[in-house]
Amino acid sequence: MYEPVGSVDHYLCVDNHRALSYEWGNYRFAAEWLNKSKGTADDAILDPFEVEDDWFEIHLPSLQLVVSERVPAGMRAKAEYTLKRLHLRDDERVIRQRRAWYELYEAGDLSLEGLTRRAPLIAAAVRKASGTPARRRSRRRP
């Protein structure tokens, strides 16, 4: 998700883990409103550090964010809950921006490479739909 503002917040919230208030390892870069939605859910939400690039994917043309088949089985329920709790599946607040990125790409104002930088999951969905596995190949390189 493109986040040009963002804030540094606690992964394990201060209410539940006061001792971790000033612990560097507990800080994450997050959109403020997402952190607010997380609230005290703590590790019931996926830690951004543990999420792999392909655990979530964008569904086209609906632009919904869904859990992909590559989430480890033991993590699936947590991933689903993360989508729900943080309103990431199809809340207007995320959909509006996804739509705007996708429109820029479709209108030709943003290249696929540009889309990859700004909205990598939408770019991955575009590649998947057109059968271009560019990202995959580059990733397998040592």
Next chain:
Amino acid sequence: MLEYLHLKNVGPAPEMRMELAERLNLITGDNGLGKSFLLDIAWWTLTRTWVGYPARPNPGAKEAASIGFAFESKSGRREYVSEFDRKQQEWKGKVGRPANPGLVLYAQVDGGFAVWDPARNYWRTVRGQEVQDRPPAYVFSPNEVWDGLERDGATLCNGLIRDWASWQKEKGTPFELLKAALQVMSPSAGEPLVPGPLTRISLDDVRDMPTLRMPYGEDTPIVQASAGMRRITALVYLLVWAWEEHQRAAALLGQEPSQQVIFLVDELDTHLHPRWQRVVLRALLDVVGELMTGGDAQVQVLAATHSPLVMASVEPHFDPAQDALWHLDLADSAVRLTQEQWAKQGDVLGWLVSETFGLAQARSRESEEAIEAAEAFMRRDLSALPSGLRTRNDIDAALARLLPGHDPFWPRWVVKGGAVEGKATGKPRKKQRAKATPKRTAKKATSGRSKRR
């Protein structure tokens, strides 16, 4: 400054605690969960008077009901726990002179207003004895705001109509303050709230009637202005009146005007057009904090609101170090008061779908249902489809009936060429086939990749 409220067995929850922020406290929550109740309690803790019916302990509660609170008074911090005395049927208070919280103002949702003025409602010392022979507070019904407040034959306030008219004729500071406050409260620079010339509205009413200059050039008698304008002007008038009278009384007593103002506002957005909702909170803060008190006094505000636009309007000014957002909600069929973490939501839509208001969409319920069905259909979550919206064609028909052509949802439902994406119970359209092919390819690729991993 009110520091905290701690309620036990009174009000909508068995226990409720509110640690207030020192400047702005915004209270949100569904109807009937106790926003007005909290304001009534705040008023009572500060003034020892009730504006309506006194709060009653919850009948089912086994333990004693109590209202605990602390505030910063003129003579230091005061903390007290008042228990309900069942025999006397009243809340126990300390004997003698209560603490002085400064000027307290309460704008109620029905247009009523209450003022507690430390110079005029406070106890005084007569021959070494502390006595309370002044009115305990000024409590106005909506009509009394306009026509004046009398108690026991004495006129306590002339009311908006007479005061405004006499201020206008005097051309003194109250009228200047009134004009300036109206200016600040105006929805935009293009539509200033400006007093017009005084007029008469009836042969049977000899009062000079204030008017407001309308955008279309006419002067409208203030009593015939819109509900929103009347709410705003009444609010402005009472603020000016309370501050003028307070200053005069303080001067008579040889005291400095209060350095502390606590302002309670219930449903700030009542009757107000969105243009007004967008400015009202900031304007009130400016009127109280700058115009009235010259920026010297500490102003604390407790405001209840249902308006996502009020929330959006406060984003540039909200400072988590001195402001707080409160939310009343139902959790396991009990009311819960929580301080919400502050986060900008950007606009009205963002606020409506945020936890603060909790809507799934900012649309009609019917459109929301159709779109939720379309979303579920697109991600193949067929179990989530409600009856009547189980096929692509049914969903498509519902969307076409409910959404305007420019609705931003359409591009996500209709793929290029006008075909509807997705494959479920309905037959895929022929045009659709070509679109569906890369999907199958992608799926094959997916399984291949996962083997490699």
